[in-house]
Amino acid sequence: MIRDELALRLRSAMERLVAAGEVPEGDYDLPEIAESKSPEHGDYASNFALTAAKKAGLSPRELGERLQKALAADAAFESVDLAGPGFLNLKLTTAALIATVGDVLELGEAYARTRADAPRRINIEFVSVNPNGPITVGSGRGAAFGSTLANVLSSAGHTVHREYYINDGVNSEQMRLFAESVKALVEGRAVPENGYKGDYVQAVADAIGVSGDHGTGWFQTQSQAIMLAKQRDDLATFGVEFDTWFSEQSLHDGGLVDACLLELEAKRMADDEPYRTVLKLAKGGKVEEVERQDQPQDEDDADGTGNTVWLRSTKFADDMDRVLRRKDGRLTYIASDVAYHRDKFSRPLNADKLITVLGPDHHGYIGRLTAVVAALLERPDQHGDGTPLDPIEARIYRTSDERDACAAALAEAKERLEVVIFQIVRFVKEGKPAPMRKRDGNIYALIDLLDELGKIQAPDADLDEQRRIGRDVARYFYLMRSHETHMDFDIDLATKRSDENPVFYVQYAHARIEAVLRKAEEEGLVQFGMPSRDVLGLLTDPRERALIKKIADLPWEVRRCAEDYGVHRLTSYAVELARAYHHFYDGCRVVQPTQPDLSRARIALCRSAQIGLRAVFGLLGISAPERM
């Protein structure tokens, strides 16, 4: 990777200066290498002299001059200039640049992979919607983001496990309502008030057909299975696959939820005392006041099945305690989550770190989910430093040891569980917001979006091809924006005017390369094996240099994305790489029978550009068409 290489060369120049006594010893950071914005600034630039000047006790210009001198001895640089307040502008020799082309051709798409400094086994859970409807265009964003993030993490050297959590619990209020809606339709009755009304509900009812005398539970099982299969198909069409489809109900069936509740009660992280703790938080999250709200048992409730069981999540900075078991004995959704996370951590192959990708409406869920994990991790035998409880803490914790154990557990939970929220997508159709709630029937299914996009683009193609196009456009569109920013999805723009979508710009570059390579083959210029260094050394045009540098940047981009999850930058990178190729294509004719060596060098460059494009397309989950 060129940037890493340059950073190391800069550092070793610094070490030479230290050894020569020209610069004091110190704990200098690894230099940063940036792309130069204009050609007169060379290929790359570093602000190292600026950032290290203070530690070196020199002015930035002075340190810059010494570094410049030390770097002049390095054969990789054609020139090293000192500019502005102390920027080092680095121009590479052709020999140093073309080494990249050789590397890429040798490694193929694997050149984009890097080795993580700290490789981890990561479980990434995403989409995970209720099996009560098709995957919507809203979930599409989570699907595109989650699958791409998984690809990126894997490419950055981590072991990645993709997981879908099926919310099929029999206690689920929503799923019961869905089952009742289906049951009503099958039995020819009106769906209940607040029930599910979309066409797809009728489709589920039709698929189930004539009823015997079945209860709601039977309908729930049947309709869930139908919806789940549909979701799985739609996601696969969208290019999203999972290693594990995990059933919530299986936790109940295996008795794991009950076992976890007992465990938490034994640790006194949960209990059935008749109160709920509620924290009043000041700005910045500091606890201002602790309120205990009495939750008296309802005296009229004669069945007396038991008391409400609370998770004392306020011990872990959640703003209120959460119900694990309702008074009537039914378990809540979060109770399943306790067992689910216990299960996830207990699996030997993916226990390091959990990433959970949730939609914007689940923002309020982060605190309690983190508290769930912390409660599981809390070790009651731990002792703290004995600092007495202050009056506020005394209303939350029993002892100072418990406070310290909980703090330690919370810190560990935050380390091991990362909840990533993607922001809302607003769908606009015919200039108006298009609501897509499942219950009012006005849903917008992801698969319908793919079909629409494909039909406009390729009216004569078959359905598979249309959906491929739809998938490429939709995935690219979702991924263009940062997951943490709101986005408008203008459906009219995405369909009627989709030829304006930049996905075609980047794919066109790939199709163009294919055309050039076909032409080269016709002219008998295709060679097997690597062109010699002398031949590759003919790649000296600025457009060739720019293309090589852009190809070389992919591993660096992947690593950045893996660090901060900003996978949307890959779409920008794809555009930049495609642009670099289009510029090269425009200015440098590849196939020239009168100049076979130059042609071969350029063919090699085309091939590495193609490898780069395919690699980034693979990460984004879009196709690399041979013709357009």
Place this chain on the structure above:
RNA sequence: GCGCCCGUAGCUCAGUGGAUAGAGCAGCCGCCUUCUAAGCGGUAGGUCGGAAGUUCGAUUCUUCUCGGGCGCGCCA
């Protein structure tokens, strides 16, 4: 009230504390007898919501403020 996110070109949005803030689309002017014109070149378009602070340097970090979206259930 508390929390998360956003405010950058006409529109939709990029922009790891660095040099002259970018792209696509929309607008205007050019370029196909040569490998795909779904392309390329040129042109026009900006008080980076506002104010203070940190810094050699702030669109980027901190605080405040104005405007907008969303979330704060014994629903998931």
